[in-house]
Amino acid sequence: MGTVRDWLVLFRAGNCITGFVGVFLGAILTLEGLPTGNDLNITTLLALSVYSFMASWNALNDYLDIEIDKINRPDRPLPSGRINKTVAMVAIISGCIISFGSLFLAGQIANDLTDNFEDWYPTIVIWFLALALLLNYEDDRVLLGLKNRGLPGNLAISISVGLVVLFGAAGIFDPLNQRAVSLFVIGTLYNLSREIIKDVEDMDGDKGRHTYAMRVGADNARLTSWVILLITLVVLLAPFAMGIFELLHIIFLAPGLFTLMNVKKHIYLAEDTAASRMIKISMTLTMVGLILAAII
Numbered sequence: 001m002g003t004v005r006d007w008l009v010l011f012r013a014g015n016c017i018t019g020f021v022g023v024f025l026g027a028i029l030t031l032e033g034l035p036t037g038n039d040l041n042i043t044t045l046l047a048l049s050v051y052s053f054m055a056s057w058n059a060l061n062d063y064l065d066i067e068i069d070k071i072n073r074p075d076r077p078l079p080s081g082r083i084n085k086t087v088a089m090v091a092i093i094s095g096c097i098i099s100f101g102s103l104f105l106a107g108q109i110a111n112d113l114t115d116n117f118e119d120w121y122p123t124i125v126i127w128f129l130a131l132a133l134l135l136n137y138e139d140d141r142v143l144l145g146l147k148n149r150g151l152p153g154n155l156a157i158s159i160s161v162g163l164v165v166l167f168g169a170a171g172i173f174d175p176l177n178q179r180a181v182s183l184f185v186i187g188t189l190y191n192l193s194r195e196i197i198k199d200v201e202d203m204d205g206d207k208g209r210h211t212y213a214m215r216v217g218a219d220n221a222r223l224t225s226w227v228i229l230l231i232t233l234v235v236l237l238a239p240f241a242m243g244i245f246e247l248l249h250i251i252f253l254a255p256g257l258f259t260l261m262n263v264k265k266h267i268y269l270a271e272d273t274a275a276s277r278m279i280k281i282s283m284t285l286t287m288v289g290l291i292l293a294a295i296i
Contacts, residue, residue: 002083010062010077010088011055011095018284019054019164022187023047025287026168029179029294038113039172042106046171049102049127050164056095057134063088072205103127106171114173123170126163133160150212151224154195162188179294182239183287189232190283194276196225201272222267222275229260229279236286240293249293256286 002010027035027043035043062069062078069079077083103124110120133156137146146153162184169180199213200221207214213221236257240250259282266275 002077002087006077006082007091010059010083010091012058013055015058016051016054019050019161020047021287022161022164023050023168023171025183025291026165026170026177026180027172028168028291029165029183030169030172030174030177032179032294034295035172038109042109042171043168045102045106045109046123046167049099049106050167052095052099052102053127053130056092056099059088059092059095063092068202068205068209072202110171110173119173120170122175123167126167126170126175130160130163130167133157148210150210150215151196154192154199154212157195158188158191161191178244179239179290182235182244183290186232186235186286186290187283189228189235190279190286193225193228193232194279194283196221196228197267197272197276197279200225201276218270222270222272225275226264226267229263233257233260245290245293249296252289252292252296253286254289256282256284256289259285 023046024035024043027039031039034040062076063085066078066085069076074080078085078088107117107120107124110123111117114120137153137156137160146156165180165184165187166175169175169177174180196212199211200218202211203213203218212224216224236253237250239245240247259278263275263278263282266272266278
């Protein structure tokens with residue numbers, strides 16, 4: 001059956017929490033403050049939907065990659081045998097049911113708040129868009145199988161992660177809020193850079209697959225990752241220059257920007273694990289900075 005820690009590892013609980021928080025970030029940026037009342041109820045249910053969705057998908061990814069992980073990550077719960085494959089599949093299906101059920105309940109609350117429920121449709125569209133992206137990422141028998149198509153696969157994963165912010169904004173009827181859209185673009189770029197570095201980390205176990213790193217080589221993949229981070233830097237500053245955020249509040253981005261620039265040395269030294277970790281830290285600090293810039 002596995003220990004609690006094994007299940008947390010299988011679900012990648014830390015990443016799921018990031019998705020949970022991302023929904024709240026979308027709502028906070030849109031409202032320019034913390035959600036309350038029915039806004040809070042809707043946001044919480046949507047965050048639960050994302051958490052359950054991500055946990056199920058992370059477990060499914062391990063389920064499908066069990067043979068690869070016997071090489072790359074033999075200590076993980078499934079390849080090590082600490083969690084049974086059948087039990088894992090039951091958990092995956094249960095998580096999907098919880099995710100859709102939470103979305104349905106949030107929709108019921110939203111329907112009671114407005115005479116024009118069509119305004120809430122983007123929330124449903126975003127949920128199914130994320131599902132479509134991830135299905136096309138994994139399945140290469142019927143769908144696109146983006147996982148083995150290099151950069152498009154990395155982009156699909158990154159967009160699906162970034163969508164959680166728009167999901168939170170859409171839940172309170174403002175999916176195209178400029179601040180939320182800004183964070184969506186920033187989060188997508190951060191994740192794209194990190195996904196490419198993670199592909200470099202996994203090259204030994206990815207032989208026979210067509211990931212971006214396998215297609216262009218480790219050094220070119222690292223260079224691409226760094227170029228994307230430089231683009232991220234420009235995109236980070238743009239909302240302040242455009243007046244979407246108060247210009248003086250750019251100071252809140254300092255820790256994230258400093259960490260971002262320190263990624264370069266790890267990429268240059270081919271320290272891929274350290275680079276991946278630093279990108280994640282920079283992204284987290286940047287999210288905190290943008291929230292402070294929005295509410296102060």
